[in-house]
Every structure is written in C-alpha cells, then in structure tokens.
Amino acid sequence: MVLRTAVAPRFSSRGLWPRLMVAPLIIGLTIFAVYPLIYLVFLSASKSALGRTFQAWVGLGNYRTALEDTVFTQALVRSVVFAVPVTAIEVLAGVGIAVLLSNTRRGGNVFRTLILLPLMTPPIMVATSWKLIFHPTGGLLNGVLQSLGLTDRPISFLGSSRWAFPAIAVADFWQWTPFVILLAYASLQTLPSEVQEAALVDGASGVRAFVSVTLPLLGPALAAIFLLRVILAFKVFDLVYSLTFGGPGFDTNIGTFQIFRMAFRQFDVGYAAAQTIVFGLLVGVVTLPIVIARNAMIRHWT
Amino acid sequence: MMDSREARSSAAITGSSAVPARALPSVAEHSATAQTRAVRALWIAGRWLLLALVIGFFLLPIAFLASTSLKTKDDVLSGNFLPATIFWQNWPDAFRSIELLLFMRNSVIAAGLSALLTLLIAVPATYAMVRFGAGGKHLYTFVLASYTAPPVVALVPLFFLLRRLNLIDSLIGLALVYGLANVPVAVWLLDSFIRQLPQAIEEAAWVDGAGIAGTLVRIVTPLIAPGIVATGIICLILSYNEFLFAVTLTYRPETQTLPVGIALFQGDRLVNFGQMAAASLTGMAPVYIVALFFQRWLIRGLTTGAVK
Numbered sequence: 001m002v003l004r005t006a007v008a009p010r011f012s013s014r015g016l017w018p019r020l021m022v023a024p025l026i027i028g029l030t031i032f033a034v035y036p037l038i039y040l041v042f043l044s045a046s047k048s049a050l051g052r053t054f055q056a057w058v059g060l061g062n063y064r065t066a067l068e069d070t071v072f073t074q075a076l077v078r079s080v081v082f083a084v085p086v087t088a089i090e091v092l093a094g095v096g097i098a099v100l101l102s103n104t105r106r107g108g109n110v111f112r113t114l115i116l117l118p119l120m121t122p123p124i125m126v127a128t129s130w131k132l133i134f135h136p137t138g139g140l141l142n143g144v145l146q147s148l149g150l151t152d153r154p155i156s157f158l159g160s161s162r163w164a165f166p167a168i169a170v171a172d173f174w175q176w177t178p179f180v181i182l183l184a185y186a187s188l189q190t191l192p193s194e195v196q197e198a199a200l201v202d203g204a205s206g207v208r209a210f211v212s213v214t215l216p217l218l219g220p221a222l223a224a225i226f227l228l229r230v231i232l233a234f235k236v237f238d239l240v241y242s243l244t245f246g247g248p249g250f251d252t253n254i255g256t257f258q259i260f261r262m263a264f265r266q267f268d269v270g271y272a273a274a275q276t277i278v279f280g281l282l283v284g285v286v287t288l289p290i291v292i293a294r295n296a297m298i299r300h301w302t
Numbered sequence: 303m304m305d306s307r308e309a310r311s312s313a314a315i316t317g318s319s320a321v322p323a324r325a326l327p328s329v330a331e332h333s334a335t336a337q338t339r340a341v342r343a344l345w346i347a348g349r350w351l352l353l354a355l356v357i358g359f360f361l362l363p364i365a366f367l368a369s370t371s372l373k374t375k376d377d378v379l380s381g382n383f384l385p386a387t388i389f390w391q392n393w394p395d396a397f398r399s400i401e402l403l404l405f406m407r408n409s410v411i412a413a414g415l416s417a418l419l420t421l422l423i424a425v426p427a428t429y430a431m432v433r434f435g436a437g438g439k440h441l442y443t444f445v446l447a448s449y450t451a452p453p454v455v456a457l458v459p460l461f462f463l464l465r466r467l468n469l470i471d472s473l474i475g476l477a478l479v480y481g482l483a484n485v486p487v488a489v490w491l492l493d494s495f496i497r498q499l500p501q502a503i504e505e506a507a508w509v510d511g512a513g514i515a516g517t518l519v520r521i522v523t524p525l526i527a528p529g530i531v532a533t534g535i536i537c538l539i540l541s542y543n544e545f546l547f548a549v550t551l552t553y554r555p556e557t558q559t560l561p562v563g564i565a566l567f568q569g570d571r572l573v574n575f576g577q578m579a580a581a582s583l584t585g586m587a588p589v590y591i592v593a594l595f596f597q598r599w600l601i602r603g604l605t606t607g608a609v610k
Contacts, residue, residue: 017514018436025427025445025485026437032482033448036459043458053462097356100349111357113597118360120593122543124561125582128568129363132370132575140366143381174363179604186605235452238545242565256454256546263458264550272458280455287450 040273048270050263062274071250072275075258076282078165082254083233084286086169091226093173094180095218099210101181102188112185115178123175127242130171134158134243161251164244168252171239176232180225187221188214223294230290234283255279364586371579378575392576393584399574400581401555405563406588412476412548412559413541419481420537424488425530429518431489432496433504442489449486453546456483464551471553479551480541487540488533494606495529496522532603535596539589560585 044063047056066072101108118126133140134157142154157163191214215222237256240246246253246261253261259279263272370378371392373385380386396402430436460479461470469475499522507517523530545561552558558566564582567573593600 015434015514018430018434021426021430021515021518022436022441024423025489026441028423028482028485029445029448031463032456032460032479032485033444033451035463036456039459039462040455050461097353100352100356104349104353107353111353112601113594114357115360116593116597116600117364117590120539120543120589121364121586122545122561122564122589124543124545124565125367125586126363128564128578128582129367131568132366132579133363135575138379138381138575140381140383143383146381174360178360182601182605186601231450235454237454238561241545241549242568256452259454260457260546260550263461269458276455276458280451283450283452 040276043270043273044277046270048268048273050267050269053269058270062271063278065271066274066278071253072258072278074250075253075255076279078253079234079255079279080282080286082165082169082172082236083230086172087226087229087233089169090173090177090180090229091184091222094177094225095184095222097177097181098184098188099214101185112182115181117178118175119178119182121175123238124242126171126175127239130167130174131158131243134167158244159248161248164248164252168236168239168243171243172233172236176229180229183225183228184218184222187218187225190221191217220294220298223290223297227287227290227294230287231283234286255282367579367583370575371583373576375574375576389576392574392580395574396577396580396584399577400563400567402560402563402581402584404555405558405560406585408473408557409542409559409561409585410588411473412480413538415474415477416480416484416541417534417537419477420484420488421530421534423481424485424492424533425523426518428489428492429496429522432493433501434514445486445489449490453483457546457550460547461550470551471557473552473557476548476551476557476559477541479547480537480544483544483547484537484540488537491533491536491603491606492526492529495526495533499525528599529603529606532596532599535592535600536603539592542589 043053045057045059046054047058048054101111104111121129132138136142136154136156136159139154139157141157142151145151146154155163157167235256236254237260240252240254240257241260244252246257255275256279259272259275262275263269366383369384372388372390373380373392374387374389377386377389427436431442464470464472464475464479467475469478503525504517504521507521508514512520542559543561544559545565548559548562549565552562555563564578564585567578567581
C-alpha cells in the first residue's frame with residue numbers, strides 16, 4: 001500500500017517521457033491525417049491540375065460541379081449500395097459459420113488456418129483468381145454452367161451490366177468473410193461456457209436459444225464487427241481496378257475509383273479534392289449511426 | 303433474460319436425465335434416446351457437410367489458380383477444372399515475361415521498412431497513451447477515427463508532399479506512407495496487449511530505479527513480444543498487399559511493388575493466363591508461408607483487438 005502511493009503519481013501524463021513517446025505519433029498523424037485534410041480543403045477551392053496546382057480560386061465551384069455530376073453522385077450511391085449490403089451478407093454468413101465451427105470439437109484449428117488464406121491474399125491476386133473463374137472463355141463458372149446445360153453461350157460476367165457488380169461482391173465476400181468468421185468465433189469463445197451450453201443444447205431448441213440468448217450477448221461485438229467491415233468496404237479499390245476498371249461503362253465505378261480516375265487519369269485534382277471531401281463526409285454519415293447503435297447496445301446490455 | 307434462465311434450467315434437466323437414461327433405459331426412454339441420437343447424428347453430419355462446403359468455397363479460387371498455372375495456352379480455354387496434361391513451363395516462363403523477383407524485392411523492402419516505422423511509432427505511443435494517458439482522451443480517439451477515412455482521402459495530398467520531398471517514385475517514400483498508414487491498426491492491436499499486463503510489474507521496475515523509458519524497453523517490450531510480433535506481421539502483410547498508393551506513387555519497375563506488377567501484367571492484351579496464374583501464386587507464396595507459420599499469433603492478434 002505504501003509502495004502504491006509512492007509510485008502511483010508517476011502514472012500520469014505530466015512527465016517528459018510520456019510526451020516524448022507520443023510525439024512521433026502526433027507528427028505521423030499530422031502528416032497522414034491533418035495535413036491531407038487541410039490541403040484538400042484548399043485544393044478543392046482551386047482550379048488545379050496534377051502538373052500545375054492552384055491556377056485560380058473557384059470557391060465552391062468544384063463542389064457545385066460535383067453535386068450536379070451524375071457520374072460522381074452515382075459513384076457515391078454505388079459505394080453505399082456496395083458497402084452496406086455486402087457487409088450485412090458477410091456478417092450474417094460469417095456469424096453463421098462461426099457458430100457452426102464453435103459446435104465442432106475437432107478440426108477447428110485446421111479450419112481457422114485454411115480460412116486465413118483468403119484474408120491474407122493480396123487483393124490484386126484475389127481479383128486475378130476470380131477473373132479466371134468469371135472469364136467468358138475458359139472461365140470455371142462458364143465451364144460448369146455449360147456442362148450443366150444451364151447456358152449455351154458463355155456469359156461475360158465482368159463485362160455485363162447485370163453481373164459485374166455482383167461479381168465484385170463475390171470476390172469481396174471471399175476475401176473478407178473469413179475475417180468476420182475469426183472475429184465472431186473469438187467473440188463466441190468469450191461467452192461464459194454455461195450460457196453457450198444452455199444456448200446450444202441441440203438442433204431445434206438450439207436455434208431458438210441462440211436467437212434469444214447468444215445473439216443479445218454477442219450484440220455489441222457484432223456491431224463492432226459490422227462497423228469495422230463497413231469502414232473497410234468503403235475502402236475497396238483494388239478489386240474494381242483489376243476486375244472491371246469501373247466498367248462496363250460506369251457500372252462498377254465506386255467512390256474511391258472515381259476519385260482515383262479524376263486525379264490520376266483526368267488530372268483534375270482540384271475537382272478530385274472536392275469529390276474526396278464529399279465522399280469522406282458520406283462515409284462519416286453512413287458509419288456514424290452504426291457507432292451510435294453500438295454504443296447504445298453496450299449501454300443497454302452491460 | 304427470462305429466456306436465458308429457462309434455457310439454462312432446461313440444459314440442467316437434459317444434462318442430468320441423460321446419464322440415468324443411458325444407465326437404465328426403459329422402453330419409452332430407449333426409443334426417445336434412439337430418436338434424439340439419430341437427430342443428433344444427422345445434425346453433426348449436416349454440420350460437417352456444411353463446413354466442408356464452406357472450406358471448398360474458400361479454397362476453390364486458390365485451387366483453380368494452381369490448376370490454371372499448369373495448363374497450356376489452349377487448355378486454359380477449356381473451362382475444365384483440372385489441366386488436361388500437366389504443363390510446368392508456365393512457371394519458368396512467368397519469371398521470364400515479368401520481373402517477378404524485382405517486384406517481390408521491392409514489396410519486401412517497402413513492407414519491411416514500413417512495419418519497422420509503424421512499430422517504432424506505435425509501441426512507445428500506445429504505451430504512453432494506455433499507461434499515462436499521454437495526449438489525453440482525444441488523441442486515442444483521433445488515431446482510431448483517422449482509420450475510418452478511406453486511404454484515397456490522403457492520396458492526392460501525399461502525392462504532392464512526396465513530390466516536394468523528392469520521394470515520389472521511391473521505395474523510401476512508399477515505405478513512409480505505409481508506415482504512417484498502418485499506425486492506427488498497430489495502436490489498436492497493441493492496446494489490448496499492453497492493457498493485459500499487470501501494472502504491478504512496471505511499478506516494481508520503477509521502485510528498482512528504472513525510468514519510464516527503461517521500463518518500456520527492458521520490461522514491457524519483452525512481455526508483450528508476441529503482441530508486437532503479431533502486430534508487425536499484420537502490418538507487413540498490409541503493406542505487401544497494398545495497391546492504391548503503390549500504383550499512384552511509383553512508376554518504374556525499379557520501384558513498383560508486386561501487386562502493381564501483376565496488375566500491369568494482367569492489363570496486357572496478350573496476357574497468358576497460365577503464366578499470370580503462376581506469377582500470382584509466386585507472389586502469394588510469401589504471405590501464405592508467413593500466415594501458416596504464424597497462424598496462432600496472427601489469429602490472436604487479429605481477434606484480441608476486436609473482442610475487448
């Protein structure tokens with residue numbers, strides 16, 4: 001007790017060392033978060049090309065153009081339409097598989113190791129693999145469909161307005177559902193075992209017990225997983241770049257890809273900056289309710 | 303809450319009645335247990351079948367990539383899963399038509415340097431924030447909040463910053479960007495490892511006269527070594543796999559990373575799928591080896607953060 005009071009004051013932020021230790025972090029954040037934001041605001045108010053920035057001040061002109069530009073606004077809609085449902089499907093499937101896995105005594109470790117592979121695969125190689133499966137000539141999916149007699153002509157999945165977006169979603173599902181499985185499985189392990197036993201006695205009553213017992217306990221963790229996945233889903237770029245390059249037409253042109261194209265293909269960085277800020281705000285608007293819902297859940301259940 | 307109590311008591315009942323029923327089965331009970339046993343066996347079989355399907359789905363693209371890497375140019379067009387004949391030539395040819403080793407070297411350099419930078423920033427900072435509340439409550443929130451923004455937000459400003467610093471199209475510049483980009487992930491992962499340490503150990507070190515920095519280096523770092531290794535590997539893989547910054551901040555083969563090299567190879571109109579598959583698998587191999595070798599640490603690292 002004497003020891004504690006003698007030492008305790010040193011667990012405070014006032015010393016020199018703690019400040020020195022966070023200094024590099026603050027510098028890093030300034031470079032990677034604060035500076036880009038300030039720079040973007042100025043850039044967005046200017047007529048700027050990649051080769052020659054700040055040619056003239058245009059005020060809110062770039063924002064006005066952005067909101068009237070259907071290519072951009074549709075890209076925003078597509079980002080949301082991609083991120084939210086894909087996340088919902090991945091969380092549902094991931095939790096289902098995790099529950100299945102937590103009821104299996106043997107093979108769990110092997111399963112978890114194998115399932116780590118999609119998650120670790122570089123997204124560009126994920127795209128390569130799925131491109132081979134979806135390809136109209138020699139693609140596995142067309143091969144299977146044709147040998148089953150379901151189609152007589154090969155379908156160009158990545159080249160069709162109807163299938164290109166779902167195809168990207170499938171590749172994303174393949175890569176990220178394992179992440180949800182691992183997190184949901186770990187969350188299930190943290191539940192008291194008696195509750196789990198009670199909740200998962202056997203088949204029929206197990207389902208009901210799962211819904212009424214396990215799921216509420218898992219609520220805050222699931223909300224956290226959902227939040228993390230939505231945030232990551234808004235970052236998707238590689239799959240679009242490699243699978244469809246935004247096409248056919250603009251059918252898979254999502255926010256990140258639109259900004260990239262505007263800045264590094266059309267070189268209009270002033271306009272790209274305005275698009276970036278609008279896109280950033282949109283991501284905030286979509287994720288904030290999930291943060292609030294998660295906090296409410298934690299308050300409600302604990 | 304009512305439901306949970308119900309479920310728990312019903313579990314207690316089935317649990318306690320199952321033993322005597324098996325020891326001394328009456329006719330009625332016997333058929334009941336036989337029935338539940340059949341249901342249970344069906345349930346278990348169904349579960350295994352489902353898990354097998356799940357595993358099949360998650361391994362299928364990798365398996366098809368491997369199979370394609372062994373197909374001839376004509377065989378690739380067949381749409382069959384397996385190659386008609388094994389054609390090894392794609393592998394050496396892939397190394398000849400794309401500078402795989404150069405791209406991999408670049409990826410490893412950028413990833414290695416960046417992981418080092420991330421840890422050098424994140425380990426002391428997380429320790430100071432968790433134990434001493436350094437930077438106040440808002441710094442920690444700000445670090446995590448910065449991760450919610452898509453990286454594309456920082457892309458254009460960082461492009462101009464690197465150009466001004468003469469670090470555009472250089473591995474050092476790329477490593478710098480990755481190193482900073484991964485800091486929030488590292489802070490988030492390290493946080494739970496540091497919190498799990500009993501404070502008494504550090505207090506004892508101070509009583510022995512070790513300063514705060516000495517305690518971090520000599521006491522805390524060795525104790526959270528598994529967490530630091532897991533964090534480092536996750537940052538390595540994130541950088542190795544990264545594409546958006548790599549494709550916009552580098553231009554020459556001398557600085558391009560593997561994902562960029564593969565993406566450019568893919569964009570080639572006369573792309574040879576067999577060679578592309580072989581090249582992709584070669585690039586994936588290092589990550590897979592690391593993933594299999596460190597799987598326990600990786601899974602723990604990935605999940606401890608989320609299950610706080």
